Amino acid sequence: MGEARYSRQIPLIGEEGQERLGRSSVAVVGLGGIGSPLSLLVAAAGVGRIRLVDWDLVELSNLNRQILYTSRDLMRPKPFVAAERISLLNPRVEVEVVHEPLVPGNADSIVEGVDLVLDALDSLEARLALGDACQRAGAPHTYAAVQGLFGLVTLIVPGETPCLRCILPERPREEPAFTVGPVPALVASVSASEAIRILSGRGPSLAGRMLVVDLSSPSFEFIELSGECPHRPPEPPPRPAYFRRGDRLYAFEADPSGWERLERRGWAVVEESDAYVRLSGPGSVAVFYSDGGALLVGSRGEGDFREAVGGDLEDL
Known part of the structure; x- marks a missing residue:
């Protein structure tokens, strides 16, 4: 070698x-x-x-x-x-x-x-x-x-x-x-x-x-760093279908073709690859992954996000 x-x-x-x-x-x-x-x-x-x-x-x-x-x-x-x-x-x-x-x-x-x-x-x-x-x-x-x-x-x-x-x-x-x-x-x-x-x-x-x-x-x-470790890790909970971080970042389960719904509502496709489709909308960016799942990023609150996408995030 x-x-x-x-x-x-x-x-x-x-x-x-x-x-x-x-x-x-x-x-x-x-x-x-x-x-x-x-x-x-x-x-x-x-x-x-x-x-x-x-x-x-x-x-x-x-x-x-x-x-x-x-x-x-x-x-x-x-x-x-x-x-x-x-x-x-x-x-x-x-x-x-x-x-x-x-x-x-x-x-x-x-x-x-x-x-x-x-x-x-x-x-x-x-x-x-x-x-x-x-x-x-x-x-x-x-x-x-x-x-x-x-x-x-x-x-x-x-x-x-x-x-x-x-x-x-x-x-x-x-x-x-x-x-x-x-x-x-x-x-x-x-x-x-x-x-x-x-x-x-x-x-x-x-x-x-x-x-x-x-x-x-x-x-x-x-x-x-010395001493015996007394901790026993807890059993993990089920994997959630929806995540959020603050009021600007949301990840959730979604159909890979869910981006088409946003496109019909006026969101613009700015990048398309085998792995994902990225769109730009009102104050927001959305990414739909080809293997499932989506990400919404922006400065909007969850209520504004739901209005922007025209319904529940989980329905995309």
Whole structure:
């Protein structure tokens, strides 16, 4: 496997390590400030299969730190844009797209069948659901987060290290994630380095300890995470057919041809592919996926959304 593509890293991880990477699989959950550089780094390193999980669209405010995307990608579904970029970067990587929000009812299926889960989420509720699913599956997973000029990274190994509920015994208040690009990029690099170590067979460096980065100084500090984990993850509820985040983002089950109803109401088709159809309407964007499901994004409340689509969201 001593090909030119990996010639600068094989002296560090070895031929066998590179082959291990090629046989390995990861789930990158969240494709924002951390997940966008993280997905590129593990793909460039030669990880064989990558599952990309996100349900959001690219927005202008993302571009200061989410380096996977460009201005041409605005209002396109993040996981499909990421899949395109990864295929251009390393065509040998097998890419799987999951275009739905992570909730307790679908978290088990998202972590199923991969060697390592890379948490790049920005919601605590979603992180806890992911952590519970990894505990049930016995799947090792990273925890990576940023706020302002601070970043955190650790590796959680079920049965060996404290779980995420141990690390976060009190739920911190959810706040907008203000940051500058170098902070999530650095955290993503550490997460990717840990993934490459594990998947190439060298073993983890962050199991049982957390790296805390403060780029205002800058400073780097390790915190030891010790003690037995007393938590038992709850059984997951059924997968819901309808999701919402605030008053601007809705995901729901829908017929793949539901977009035709919106087109008849004056919505304009702005992008059509084998994977999805994207439409623009009054103050809103809609995406209908060919494998089922739809997404509505905008600044409108749910009542306005229902009026805009001409009925119940669930009927589309």
